Amino acid sequence: MQQFISKGKNIEEAINLGLKIMDAKKKEINIEIMQMESKGFIGIGKKPAVVKLSLNQHHNHLQEGYSSESQNYSIEKVIEHTEINENLDVRERSEASLKQVELEGKVWVENGQLFVRDSSRRYPTVTISEGITLFKDNVRVKEKSTILAEKDQIDLLVEEVANKKTDWTVNLEDQGLSAILKVNPGYDIKRQIKDIEPAEHIELTFDETKEVVNTLSEEDVVQQLKLLRINYGIDYNEIVEATKTIEPNTFIIAKGLKPHPGVNGWVEFLVEINPKNGLVEDENGKVDFRESKSIPTVEKGEIIAKIHPPKPGIPGVAVTNEPLPAQQTFPIKTTTGKGIIEVDDQLVATESGRPSIEQRGQLVKATIVPKLVHRDNVNLSSGNIRFHGDVEILGEVDDNMLVDADGDIFVHKSTSYANLTTSKSILVKGNVISSELAAGKSNMLMVELGHLLGIMHHQIEKMMVFIKQLIQSPAFKSNDFSVSGLQPLITILLEKRFKGFTTHAKKYIEVVNHGEKYLSDEWCQIAIELKQIFLTLSNHITSVDRLKHLSIKMQELSDFAQLPVEPNAYITISESNNSSLYCSGDINIIGKGCINTKVHAGGHLNVKGVVRGGEVYGRLGVTINEVGSNSGTKTIVSVPDDQMIHINKALEGTILKIGNAKYSINKEKTHVIAKLNDSEDIFLSNI
Amino acid sequence: MLKYECFEKSSLLEVTLIGDLDIDGTKIINEKLIPQLMKSKKINVNFEQVPFVDSSGVGLLINLVKTIRENDGNITISNISQDIHDVFEILQITEILGKETFIES
Structure with missing residues (x-):
């Protein structure tokens, strides 16, 4: 008998039974377990153990045909197990068998390997996740799920992902003051099939591990530094740090030496030069009119100021070992006017009077302003006062009189129907009634002219092109051109291409003529040139050089006009009525306030008292204690769109203007700040 | 030196300028050509034989056209070379005299 299938309560019994029938010894046969015994539950599902015994000369694989029919497979392990355990006690052996039974029909993954156990009842199945390929007998399984059997040769392949390389760059920054190494370390991604406990259905997935690999080496960096010619201030510690980093990071691997900035030339004043702001309040808000004479004066021969030369900076070194120049420093440029001479970098007064210093950037203009003290009223008997310097009037300025000064005007009493003009400041202790006050006139003019010059300069540049x-x-x-110059050409250009130019030039000349006495020569010179070249078309031969020269001068002046003046002109008065106040700087009304007065302040407008009627404007903002009138006289307070209006008490009917927006106060309000909100509307908030 | 030829056909007076239109032509244009043209109501200035202009010449031309128009005359300019046209462009002569002043032939 070649083969015999035997049944028994357990495998041992089945084998023994079979051997008896076949009359063979255990050595002579191969044993194949076809079915493990199953105890079932209270007798239900109880199954006998089934073994197939075959004589030794036959090999297992010969029986494959049979085996596949029955869907049962031999498991050598089990056989061995059975053999080894031959002498072990029955109980232990049955436990091992039990384990085998549990695995039947299941599939699992262990150490990345797929294991399958067949069962007579069902095929184990797997779902293949993306990134994993399953080969069954070297054929790729394209479906997402498949059934498996023990006989299949199964190979698993995990899709590899590209590893990222380490990115790095070296850049020069800060004008070569530092070399920055940016490192973005690369990484390797490793995927491994996850181990899965035996189950009838499993899903194949993989674990992904990301390992940061910084491949940057010190040599790489040094090489790159050589390439970029960086050889100063290299920080090797930072380079080593960079090669170790596991996170994207930046390292300063070389540092240059910063240039040490120099100091521009400067003026040291040895005497008081700023007149105190005339009438000043004390802590209690009171104004002491006796304390207003704080205008500084100097005597003949007094040294006013020392001019310090600029100190050059110390150049630095770039990481490429090139010198980095320090910022250029500029000396003070002085223009000495009347009463001042410059000796050995010192400004010395040659006359007595008030030192007047005008500083714009590095330009310093110094003069001694003479002072006129008029001890009486200004009226028909004294005549109008025109003075090149400060004017102090101890009396009043009477009807229709005019005071015109280059320096400050200081009126101790009131002015009525008068006209006060100066390029500096105005101070009036008494009432200002129906008068016109203009301070900082030259500033105003310069701003206006500077603007015109800017436009014209631009056009002349274009013209030359x-x-x-x-x-x-x-x-x-x-x-x-050699015969008649540029004149015929300019005529044609002005005809159409630069049509607007003539208007600007005419306007400029007009403004200069008007304010000639407040302006320095260079402004008037340009007016004359403009007239000759563009307006009268005189016989002067205009060359390209002349045009160029004019253009340069225009630019200089237009730049000059844009510089802020210090100290600024101001108007300080106690109260005004039906007047007009015009100032390039701040206006302070420190008494009862202003009634029906038109106020224009190029700086801040500050009213301690009331504003009743009229229109007030503050270029840098307005602060008013009380505004508006009960009788309904129109009162307008305006500022540009970037400024605010502070009001302690605003009466009904007051109109606030900020930029182009308008707001009418319809109910009395106290302590408000008005400004523009994002949608360009006026917005009131309480203080 | 600038010269010119006049040729009348029907009501149109054709003026052909010969030579550079420059400062040297001031006298001939202001003192001879303009008075002569005042009698005609319809004029065409032919630029075919004008190779160069200068700013004075352009000024003369503008003056010429304006004077004729003040006298209710109708004046056109023709056969301008590309180079001169470029100069006129820069000076915006076409805008000053009006586009309709310049005709093809």
Whole structure:
């Protein structure tokens, strides 16, 4: 008998039974377990153990045909197990068998390997996740799920992902003051099939481990530094740190030496030069009119100021070992006016009077302003006062009289129907009635003229470009320039291309003529040039050079006008009525306030008292104690769109204007700040 | 030196300028050509034989056109070379005299 299938309560019994029948010894046969015994539950599902015994000369694989039919497979392990355990006690052996039974029909993953156990009842199944390929007998399984059997040769392949390389760059920053190494370490991604406990259905997934690998080496960096010619202030510690980093990071691997800034030239004043702001309040808000004479004076021969030369900076070193120049320093440029001479970098007064210093950037203009003290009223008997310097009037300024000064005007009593003009400040202790006050006139003029010059300068530059273009045109002859200059050409250009230019030039000349006495020579010089070249078309031959020269001068002055003046002009009065106040700087009304007065302040407007009627404007903001009138007289308070209005008490009917927005106060309000909100509307908030 | 030729056909007076239109032509244009043209109501200035201009010449031309128009005359300019046209462009002569002043031929 070649083969015999035997049944028994357990495998042992089945084998023994079979051996008896076959009359063979255990050595002579191969044993194949076809079914493990199953105890079942209270007799239900109880199954006998089934073994197939075959004589030794036959190999297992010969029986494969049979085996596959029955869907039962031999498991050598089990056989061995059975053999080894031959002498072990029955109980232990049955436990091992039990384990085998549990695995039947299941599939699992252990150490990345897939194991399958067959069962007679069902095929184990797997779901293949993305990134994993399953080969069954070297054929790729394309479906997402498949059934498996023990006989299949199963291979698993995990899709590899590209590893990221380490990125790094070296950049020069800060004008070569530092070399920055940016490192973004790369990483390797390793995927491994996850171990899965035996189950009838499993899903194949993988674990992904990301390992940061910084491949940057010190040598790489040093090489790159050489390439970039960086050889100063290299920090090798930082380079080593960079090669170790596991996170994207930046390292300063070389540092240059910062240039040490120098100091511009400066003026040291040895005497008091700023007149105290005339009438000043004390802590109690009271104004002591006796304390207003704080205008400084100097005697003949007194040294006013020392001019210090600029100190050059110390140049630095770039990481490429190139010198980094320190910022250029500029000396003080002085213009000495009347009564001042410059000796050995010192400003010395040659006359007695008030030192007047005007500083714009590095430009310093110094003069001694003489002072006129008028001990009486200004009236018909004294005549109008025009003075090149400060004017102090101890009396009143009477009807229709005029005071025109280059320096400060100080009126001890009141002014009525009068006209006060100066390029500096105005101080009036008494009432200002129906008068016109203008302070900082030259500033105002300069700002206006500077603006015009800016426009014209731009146009002249353009004009010169056109002229150049024309000269280069093949059909253009420029030989008449030597005879008649640029005049004919300018006429044509003004006709159309630069039509607006004449208007600007005329306006400029008009403003200069008006304010000639407040302006220095260079402004008037430009007016004359403009007239000659562009307006009268005189016989002066205009060359391209002349135009160039004019353009340069225009630019200088236009730049100059844009510099803020210090100290600024101001108007300080106690109260005003039906007047007009015009000042390039701050206006302070420190008494009862202003009634029906038009106020224009280039700086801040500050009213301690009331504003009743009229229109007030503060370029840098307005602060008013009380505004508006019960009788309904129109009162307008305005500021530009970037400024605020502070009001302690605003009566009904007051109109607030900020930029182009308008707001009418319809109910009395106290302690408010008005400003523009984001949607360009006026917005009131309480203080 | 600038010269010119006049040729009348029907009501149109064709003026052909010969030579550079420059400062040297001031006298001939202001003192001879303009008075002569005052009698005509319809004029065309032919630029075919004008190779160069200068700023004075352009000024003369503008003056010429304006004077004729003040006298209710109708004036056009024709056969301008590309190079001169470029110069006129820069000076915006077409805008000053009006586009309709310049005709093809």
